[in-house]
Amino acid sequence: MSEDTIAAVATAPGESAVSLIRMSGRGAIAVADRVFRGRIQPSKARNRSVLFGEITASDGSLIDEVLLTVMRGPHSVTGEDVIEISCHGGMTAPRLVLRRLLEAGARLAEPGEFTRRAFVNGKIDLVQAEAVCDIVRAANETAHKLALRQLRGGLSEKLRQIESILFDGLVWLEAEIDFPEEELGECDRQNLIQNIDTACNELESLLATEEAGRYIRSGIEVAIVGRPNVGKSSLFNRLIGKDRVIVSPLPGTTRDTVDARLNLNGFCLSLHDTAGLGASNDLIEQEAVRRAQVSLRRCDVALVVIDVSEPLTLADWDILEQAAEKCHVVVVNKIDLPLKADLGRLRRPIRVSALKGYGVEDLLEELKRVAREQAGDLDLEIVVSERHATCIRQALDAIERAKGALVGGASPELVAADLRWALEYLGEVTGENVASQLLDEIFARFCIGK
Ligand SMILES: Nc1nc2c(ncn2[C@@H]2O[C@H](COP(=O)(O)OP(=O)(O)OP(=O)(O)O)[C@@H](O)[C@H]2O)c(=O)[nH]1
Ligand SMILES: [Mg+2]
Structure with missing residues (x-):
């Protein structure tokens, strides 16, 4: 058992009904004895029993009413003596209880230290710790x-x-x-x-x-690409359901690549809004275009946005050609406006209006389908x-x-x-x-x- 006894609040800070404070180490039960008042002392309690009582300050005044669980090593999560204290939630009660434990002989745990002790004591291996x-x-x-x-x-x-x-x-x-x-x-x-x-x-x-693992952990990378002003940022906002990036009638609005996560039925997409692809004399825009190109190259799936209110341009075809080399979805946007583009040569275009919200459901369905196809069988055992x-x-x-x-x-x-x-x-x-x-x-x- 480690010499020092560590303690930390195990639940996330913020308003909540209860919080959990954990303590592990040789002195955990002795520290609990010092701060806990109840019918039974922790050191006298049966293993794995739950005690109701109070945490009190050194002058005997009440800090909080708690439930305290005693788990003696080696049959505990860390393999050492472990005390868990459920106190009231919120920002204050757990902090005061923790402070009292530190005062009574515990020290603040480092990140991952409980799991590390479980690993060192042979309760789990490294793969399990991860x-x-x-x-x-x-x-x-x-x-x-x-x-x-x-x-x-x-x-x-x-x-x-x-x-x-x-x-x-x-x-x-x-x-x-x-x-x-x-x-x-x-x-x-x-x-x-x-x-x-x-x-x-x-x-x-x-x-x-390994690749399936990457898809599961960080999601499929989806880049929204197209020439300037076709509505990429509008589509990005629509897909994530938030007014996240600036949209304007001026071409060249987006410069930095902006990322957001999208959860589709338990499956993660990492969505990137990019700058419009096209030639530019402006130094900043050139860098923006370079970044957009990188996104297009690196992504798992490219969403190529086309503006149907204008005839297709060479720039559109150039982008479509680049995207053709990888998994991609063609999105024709602004279908609320009169049709000027010839869509005959586009492969399975999905028709949407990012402004009005038309067709977004269809696009999400298609994204789900493509993402699944791209990721392959994710129901792997290992x-x-x-x-x-x-x-x-x-x-x-x-x-x-x-x-x-x-x-x-x-x-x-x-x-x-x-x-x-x-x-x-x-x-x-x-x-x-x-x-x-x-x-x-x-x-x-x-x-x-x-
Ligand atoms: N009518 C109509 N207008 C749209 C639609 N989608 C976008 N727009 C408008 O088109 C303009 C450009 O939209 P953005 O979303 O900023 O286009 P973008 O492709 O991100 O542009 P850059 O970042 O400059 O490359 C804005 O004025 C939008 O309101 C749509 O479906 N219908
Ligand atoms: Mg934009």
């Missing part, structure tokens, strides 16, 4: 569901299976190194190659989920993050080197060394061997009280 962070941050239901699965250990279990395959191989090789007279038979060698292939395939299928993928890629490289060495008839020492590297990298995913600096980085993403 999942805790993801659950708190989940911007949509799909992300939440996925993070929950991760917390239950889906990815960790899969990695353990792969590790055990590699480990078995390593045992064979070590035997050959230690007893060189008993050389690996052809059959064993084939077996080993087969196992290595299995491990490679499993790791590759894990890597293939999805890896960028950090996981980096380690897995390094492991794969090492395994492939091992296989090359094995096939090429290299000495067992060389093959074994590469397999050991692979295991090392896989261990980094679950946190079996990570530098404390990396841990600092990972836990710094957490909020206080987690």
